[in-house]
Amino acid sequence: MHDVVIVGAGPVGLALACELGLAGCSVLVLERELALGSPLRAAPLGRRGLFSTSVEAFYRRGLLEPLLAASGPQVGFGAVPDEEEVPTRPRFGGHFAGMMLDRDRIDLGALPFRLSGPAPEAVLSDLEAVESVLSERAAKLGVEIRRGVPVSAVVQHDESVVAHAGTDTYEARWLVGCDGGRSTVRRLAGFEFVGTQPQFTGYTMQATVGGPDSLRPGFNLTPTGMYLRMPAEGHMAVADFDGGAFDRSQPPTREHLQEVLRRVSGLDVTIEEVHLVSTFTDRAMQTTAYRRGRVLLAGDAAHIHSPLGGQGLNTGIGDAVNLGWKLAATVRGHAPDGLLDTYTDERHPIGAAVLDWSRAQVATMRPEPYAQAIQAVVRDLIGTGDGATYVFGRLSGAWTRYDLGSGHPLVGRSAPDFLFEDGTRLGDLMADGRGVLLEFGTGRRLEASVTGWEGRIRYAAGPVADDLGSGAVLVRPDGVVAWAADRDPDREGFEQAAGRWFGGPAAAA
Known part of the structure; x- marks a missing residue:
């Protein structure tokens, strides 16, 4: 077994x-x-x-x-x-x-x-x-x-x-x-x-298209949908707001794909040959x-x-x-x-x-006047530094924070890649899948506290290039900060966090 x-x-x-x-x-x-x-x-x-x-x-x-x-x-x-x-x-x-x-x-x-x-x-x-x-x-x-x-x-x-x-x-x-x-x-x-039903059928394909210069590169929102012409020759995607009716209901033929591409793009393009195609929806x-x-x-x-x-x-x-x-x-x-x-x-x-x-x-993409009005607002917002940074933070996961019940701003976030003076980074310490306790400075006050957890928690100490105002940080194996303390870390706080996420120390098992 x-x-x-x-x-x-x-x-x-x-x-x-x-x-x-x-x-x-x-x-x-x-x-x-x-x-x-x-x-x-x-x-x-x-x-x-x-x-x-x-x-x-x-x-x-x-x-x-x-x-x-x-x-x-x-x-x-x-x-x-x-x-x-x-x-x-x-x-x-x-x-x-x-x-x-x-x-x-x-x-x-x-x-x-x-x-x-x-x-x-x-x-x-x-x-x-x-x-x-x-x-x-x-x-x-x-x-x-x-x-x-x-x-x-x-x-x-x-x-x-x-x-x-x-x-x-x-x-x-x-x-x-x-x-x-x-x-x-x-x-x-x-x-x-559970969830919501689709608004569109999407197509992604690699095809030979007659007059490809008539299809603008990148994303193109149109009054009837959206098409995307990607850098790779003949690689494109189309979103047709048909309520998801076509997805996997029948094979997407060259004729059907051409009809959809013409309607969504508003251009009289010709699909000469379809090499690969798949369909998808926005079912959530x-x-x-x-x-x-x-x-x-x-x-x-x-x-x-x-x-x-x-x-x-x-x-x-x-x-x-x-x-x-x-x-x-x-x-x-x-x-x-x-x-x-x-x-x-x-x-x-x-x-x-x-x-x-x-x-x-x-x-926002829907081909109707209300959505198109929203598009104008969104374009203005993401054209600002704050708007672009917010959207990128959502896409990248930088804004992600788990609620782990701590008020410390680092806890629940992906751990920063702290750099020690000897060139070691946090990322270097995580290859074996253990958690990591980092203590910044030279006091090594928490080193003895790791006793019994060595197989689950690695200890590393020393000055770092930027400690972000913290004195010690406990990082889970998935890279999430489980506990953090300011300049004067206490043993009891670490041991409570270690017990919560890693179980009791081996000596007490």
């Missing part, structure tokens, strides 16, 4: 598998597709943007360089800065409802508790590249991946859960569904899935909880929405990183009471906020 069975070998399932494998758990991943990768997951249709919180997750596990190598040149999007160069703004701004941000107006200094470091604000990659990097790391960690295994039933018992695939059965202590927007696990395990749904018994959900299995703003992959990676260490602690028997429940407590509000962000964009 495995500790955990994960259903779905996409980026979210593989990221979760890596987190669990890093903690020494026995992990089996079941994937219904036979082969790794497909044309729809490779560039250009598989292109995705990884924003700050996701890039930080790769960086903290030592996977940033492999990710950048697999993703290719980051021209105009994001790049690791030269050692002597400190970036003053991101290379990519993003958009809201197809209205692009002016990256020169984004003030990174206004984002909360940001310190420059090796991790860029964004990385342009594709699903195939992300999956290849995570698959290789998962294999090195002893994770087993079985492909061509479609799960047909999920049966829970008191101490285990069994996944059925044909005549084969796979038993584990826990099962996590990471099997996408049409999740089989979600349906089989009886999760409640979320499960009411992320756990039922011994079954949990992550990524699109737990929440779906339109791809506007590139939030889907990033939200899913956030789910995996948040869940991984908590489930591992539960498996290994040192999780404090209720730790696994904090996965839903923390990630469900994030998913709900992303759904509303998507809905707001769709409402």
